[in-house]
Amino acid sequence: MSSVLPKAARRGLADEAADLVRAAILDGRFPPGAALREVELAARLGVSRGSVREGLARLEREGLVRGGWHRGTTVIEVTAEDVEEVYVLRAALDRLAATTARRVADEEHLSALDRLVAEMAAEAAGSGEAHRLVALDIAFHDRIYAAAGNGRLTAAWEAIRSQLHLFQLRRVDAARAHYRARVVEEHRELAALLRSGDVRTLARRAEEHVDSARRSLLAGLPPAP
Known part of the structure; x- marks a missing residue:
């Protein structure tokens, strides 16, 4: 994942992780179908994997990403x-x-x-x-x-x-x-x-x-x- 993301201003905050990833999606840095990997996002944002996981769950509720038990989280395709x-x-x-x-x-x-x-x-x-x-x-x-x-x-x-x-x-x-x-x-x-x-x-x-x-x-x- 080559996209550059800013560090979160406050660590451990799932809402902020969601805000930053959402902004990256809407800026086109993560196009439809792009994989969103917890480990890499946590390192780039400077937050815990748990915060990233909660943030991605929020984005899934918004309909921006899709995930599943046997597959990673991805940005939604536009169908x-x-x-x-x-x-x-x-x-x-x-x-x-x-x-x-x-x-x-x-x-x-x-x-x-x-x-x-x-x-x-x-x-x-x-x-x-x-x-x-x-x-x-x-x-x-x-x-x-x-x-x-x-x-x-x-x-x-x-x-x-x-x-x-x-x-x-x-x-x-x-x-x-x-x-x-x-x-x-x-x-x-x-x-x-x-x-x-x-x-x-x-x-x-x-x-x-x-x-x-x-x-x-x-x-x-x-x-x-």
């Missing part, structure tokens, strides 16, 4: 079945989050959405780094869920958030031009609808936004063996 399941769930959650936020969001949350759209536009007009655009995309939706103010809804979003982040990175790898062409305007429209649009239009556009991402990602996946 059409996974995409269909996760994006169908996301469409329902995003619709509810958007329509709830439309009713209860305050100016602070709405202004934060506008700032994130402005950051996306600046990034897309410049280098348009895929990882940065996807991070802003996810942060935008984080803010909508926060604005909705429903703890259980946010927990449901967080249960699939890491997988979605990885899937969106895979989507950009397969169709970067398509993503860059749409990401700013789609999010700008959602931000505007959250301020003044009718609920029906907002609900429809929230679902269409997710469906567009799903179709783009599926089109870029290799055929199933």
